[in-house]
Every structure is written in structure tokens, then in C-alpha cells.
Amino acid sequence: MPLRSEHVETAATQEESTITDYHAIDKKLLDKMAYDALVWSSLHGLVVGDKSIERSASIPGVGLVHAPFALLPTFFPESHWKQACELAPIFNELVDRVSLDGKFLQDSLSRTKKVDEFTSRLLDIHSKMLAINKKEDIRLGLHRSDYMLDEQTKSLLQIELNTISCSFAGLGSVVTDLHQNILSQYGKLLGLDSKRIPANPVVSQFSEALAKAWSEYNNPRAVIMIVVQPEERNMYDQHLLSVALRERYQVTTIRKTLAEIDQEGELVQDGTLSVNGQEIAVIYFRAGYAPLDYPSESEWKARLMMEQSSAVKCPSISYHLVGTKKIQQELAKPNVLDRFLENKEDISKLRECFAGLWSLDDSDIATKAIERPELFVMKPQREGGGNNIYGDGVRETLLKLQKAGSEEDASYILMQRIFPTISATLLMRNGYCHKDHAISELGIYGAYLRSKDKVIINDQSGYLMRTKISSSDEGGVVAGFAVLDSIYLT
Known part of the structure; x- marks a missing residue:
């Protein structure tokens, strides 16, 4: 059940149903939890360097911000x-x-x-x-x-x-x-x-x-x-x-x-x-x-x-x-x-x-991906975020590779979305x-x-x-x- 502000003081002594929709949590309780979480994060090293501060990546303790959580x-x-x-x-x-x-x-x-x-x-x-x-x-x-x-x-x-x-x-x-x-x-x-x-x-x-x-x-x-x-x-x-x-x-x-x-x-x-x-x-x-x-x-x-x-x-x-x-x-x-x-x-x-994982030299799968690009992800041989291709980008990239007729398709795989x-x-x-x-x-x-x-x-x-x-x-x-x-x- 959603928690309302008047329940916050007494709910600990009552049988409450499980909160499955976190958006239903009372704002006062939410603010208190957020405050406590930020204090705890600072005390226990849940931190990264602040990218807006020049020396935060090289000097320990400079420009600390909490990691996103x-x-x-x-x-x-x-x-x-x-x-x-x-x-x-x-x-x-x-x-x-x-x-x-x-x-x-x-x-x-x-x-x-x-x-x-x-x-x-x-x-x-x-x-x-x-x-x-x-x-x-x-x-x-x-x-x-x-x-x-x-x-x-x-x-x-x-x-x-x-x-x-x-x-x-x-x-x-x-x-x-x-x-x-x-x-x-x-x-x-x-x-x-x-x-x-x-x-x-x-x-x-x-x-x-x-x-x-x-x-x-x-x-x-x-x-x-x-x-x-x-x-x-x-x-x-x-x-x-x-x-x-x-x-x-x-x-x-x-x-x-x-x-x-x-x-x-x-x-x-x-x-x-x-x-x-x-x-x-x-x-x-x-x-x-x-x-x-x-x-x-x-x-x-x-x-x-x-x-x-x-x-x-x-x-x-x-x-x-x-x-x-x-x-x-x-x-x-x-x-x-x-x-x-x-x-x-x-x-x-x-x-x-x-x-599902496929090579781009599988023409049947490539055709399906062009027709229904929303069902596929196109992945290059890269690690880290920001490299994958989704949605209309899948169709556009496949058509571009087909038009070029090169072997550049070997640098990608197709994956089931x-x-x-x-x-x-x-x-x-x-x-x-x-x-x-x-x-x-x-x-x-x-x-x-x-x-x-x-x-x-x-x-x-x-x-x-x-x-x-x-x-x-x-x-x-x-x-x-x-x-x-x-x-x-x-």
C-alpha cells in the first residue's frame, strides 16, 4: 500500500504490504532515505572523481562526488x-x-x-x-x-x-x-x-x-x-x-x-x-x-x-x-x-x-534486420558503453554496408534485441x-x-x-x- 506522510511515524509497528511501486513512497520518507543514503555513500567511499574538476582523476580526494546509484x-x-x-x-x-x-x-x-x-x-x-x-x-x-x-x-x-x-x-x-x-x-x-x-x-x-x-x-x-x-x-x-x-x-x-x-x-x-x-x-x-x-x-x-x-x-x-x-x-x-x-x-x-547471435554475412538475417530493425542490436568489436547500434540505425548501417560492398560487415555482429x-x-x-x-x-x-x-x-x-x-x-x-x-x- 502507498505510504502517506501521516503513516511514517507509526508504520514500523504495523503490518504493511510490500511496496512494489517505488514511486508510491511518501515524499517525506523518500527525502529522508535519500539524505541518509548520500551521507552513507560519502562515509563508505561510494564515490567517483568529478569530471568538472580538472585534477579529480589524478589527485586522490580532489573533486569527489557520489557515484550514481x-x-x-x-x-x-x-x-x-x-x-x-x-x-x-x-x-x-x-x-x-x-x-x-x-x-x-x-x-x-x-x-x-x-x-x-x-x-x-x-x-x-x-x-x-x-x-x-x-x-x-x-x-x-x-x-x-x-x-x-x-x-x-x-x-x-x-x-x-x-x-x-x-x-x-x-x-x-x-x-x-x-x-x-x-x-x-x-x-x-x-x-x-x-x-x-x-x-x-x-x-x-x-x-x-x-x-x-x-x-x-x-x-x-x-x-x-x-x-x-x-x-x-x-x-x-x-x-x-x-x-x-x-x-x-x-x-x-x-x-x-x-x-x-x-x-x-x-x-x-x-x-x-x-x-x-x-x-x-x-x-x-x-x-x-x-x-x-x-x-x-x-x-x-x-x-x-x-x-x-x-x-x-x-x-x-x-x-x-x-x-x-x-x-x-x-x-x-x-x-x-x-x-x-x-x-x-x-x-x-x-x-x-x-x-540470438548472427554474423552479417548471413543474408537472411541481414534482410530481416533491415525489415524489422527494432528486433535487433548491431554490435561492433568494442568494449565500454556507447558503441551499439539500435532501431533505425541498424537498417541504415546495414544498407550502407551492402551498398559499399566491402568486408566491413565483419566488424559487426547482429544480436537479438x-x-x-x-x-x-x-x-x-x-x-x-x-x-x-x-x-x-x-x-x-x-x-x-x-x-x-x-x-x-x-x-x-x-x-x-x-x-x-x-x-x-x-x-x-x-x-x-x-x-x-x-x-x-x-
Whole structure:
């Protein structure tokens, strides 16, 4: 039942029905929750650098603003939550298996290589590693598989599998803590139980995986290097992992851009990577996933040097390539999963979550997409928000590619458009609470660590919920499209 102002003082002692429409919450109560949430966020590091302040990306503590977040968690079916969690170890193993098949990666991306310079440069590094038979005895993957719940089919469908720079392990877990705190105070008034918000141990589990990879490297004097972008406003998300590594495992981390690694890095004859005189045990990429991260040859030299080294890469170049859109589309083809996995039940579980994925050289699908573009999403081989093509843009781009008659279509895939449930939500941005209607995307983190033939870690490691207004096609938080959220199990 909607809460009115006269109920606020007494509702805690009454049996109230669950608030399912957050827009029905009484304004006085809403204002109080928003105020408390902003105070809590400031006290617990739910912050990013303010893009309007010049030094906020380089000097800690300068120009802090709260990260955009949902004031209350989003309702999500427990059965689909369990399904997503069960998939994480299977996807972890799949990434590792596919990464070892260099020929599959090269062949699958061969057409894309001709028209996409960024993918071509990554494949060139991969080819050089194949040529020297470079083995990664210690393989570390920190992944995130993103899903939406399709309203029409009531199916959980995968959006994409991320194998590099999976962001918000830090701040995502902080938002979960925030929502548990808010419901511990106001849950009785709303008819909501904070225990229905799942625990989100991603910081502890990702830091444990990084620490164990560091331990497997077996040099206590070596450090973990986080590869970062030059102007990183989301650095506090990353620092939460660094602090956990230092406080729980006494592991030192350093932060370097690709350009700094080229300038300060040295590859010793035995394969050791040294940066500014410090030996590197583990390289954790929070940059290097997009063309803008490589403005010059200096950055590409750094990437090659790191790949040639004996340091543990998270991800290695082969893990990185497994996360490309084209490989996702190839794995969805009939019988391809059987090439990498033996367990038929695992294969069936993966297939169940695959959305429709097609190559643009499938003329029948291309024709359908031109006729009904609203049913498709066109995806380039890019990570980060703001790259996908929707609606009339799908038709226009396909017609343009057909007219050109080139192989540029190989730089895209077509994906079934998913239509998730729209719900009333409360978005916190710039200190204000905005009512809107929104859709949500669930990301499940996974950690995988293998040392030669021994699997040390293969776990589901927490989650990330991102919520955006339903009229927005893109979903990046840093890109400004979405807010951080958590889930309330129903």
C-alpha cells in the first residue's frame, strides 16, 4: 500500500504490504532515505572523481562526488538469480578452454581482422605468442557475464561476456551494502527485508584470486601492477581492491598507464618484467580494452612487452580475444561448444542463456534486420558503453554496408534485441533523487585461477546490477547512461 506522510511515524509497528511501486513512497520518507543514503555513500567511499574538476582523476580526494546509484534495490526472481550464479563457473572454464585454441581464435576473427584495426593489432600480438609457443602456466581470469531477463519469454539471456577490465567490483559491492543498510532502517516501513538482498563478496573474492595468483608467481618481493587509463575518475572502485590486497594479504600494488609501462618497463632475458625497478608478478588490466587506450605506438609496445613476459596476465591476450563479440557469436553456433566442453548438462545450461547471435554475412538475417530493425542490436568489436547500434540505425548501417560492398560487415555482429521488464525506480544523481521508469542488467562476476594442470579457483564471485532509464539504449555507468544497483530476490 502507498505510504502517506501521516503513516511514517507509526508504520514500523504495523503490518504493511510490500511496496512494489517505488514511486508510491511518501515524499517525506523518500527525502529522508535519500539524505541518509548520500551521507552513507560519502562515509563508505561510494564515490567517483568529478569530471568538472580538472585534477579529480589524478589527485586522490580532489573533486569527489557520489557515484550514481539506485536508492532502493531492483526486484529480481530468485530462480533466475540462481541460474545466473550456476553459469559463472561454466563460463570461467569455457574461457580457459577456448583461450588454448589459438587456431580457433585466429580463424574466427580472420575476417574481422581485415576491417577492424584494433582487433587486428590484438591478433598480431596473439600470433607472435603462438609463433614462439608462449605458454601461460598460471592463468587468471576475472570475468563478468551480463544478462537481461526477457519479459516476453521469461528467459535469462546473456548480453555479453567480459574478460578484460570488468569494472565495479569495488563500488558494486558498496551499493549492495548501502541497500542493506537502507532496508535495515526503513525496511519495515516498506515491507522489505534486507536479508532478501544477496551478499556481494566480489572485493574479497577478486582480491583473493589476485593474491593467490601473486603467490603462485612465487616471489614475495614482486608486486601486482594495475594498468590504468591516464584520466581515471573511477579509481576508487580500483583502490578498494588495492586496499584489500594490502590489508588482507600484504601484497603491494602499483598503478601505471600503458605509456608509463613503455617508458619505465624492461623485459629481462629470463622473461621477468620490471617496471621502474620493481618486478611484476601479476598484471591486472583496467585499461587496454578500447582503441582510445592506444593513442600511439608506445602503448602497443607496452602491451606486447607485457604479453612476452612471465608475469601473470589478467587477462592474457588469448583471454582478451575470447571476450570479443565475434567469438561470442561463434560459440553460439550449433555444436561449437562441444568442441570445448564435455559435460552435456553444462553445454545445455549455456545454450539456454544464449540470445540470438548472427554474423552479417548471413543474408537472411541481414534482410530481416533491415525489415524489422527494432528486433535487433548491431554490435561492433568494442568494449565500454556507447558503441551499439539500435532501431533505425541498424537498417541504415546495414544498407550502407551492402551498398559499399566491402568486408566491413565483419566488424559487426547482429544480436537479438532483449526486452526486459520496465519498473518504477529512484535514481540518485548529483545529490538528487529522480523518479523514472527503468530496466536493469545483471552482471555475474567469476574468478578463475589455474596453475598448470591444477584449478585453484573457479567460483561465482558476486554481482553487479546496473539500472538505466527505459528510454536509454546504452548501459555504461561511467559513460553516464546507468546507475549502480543491487537486487532484491522475489
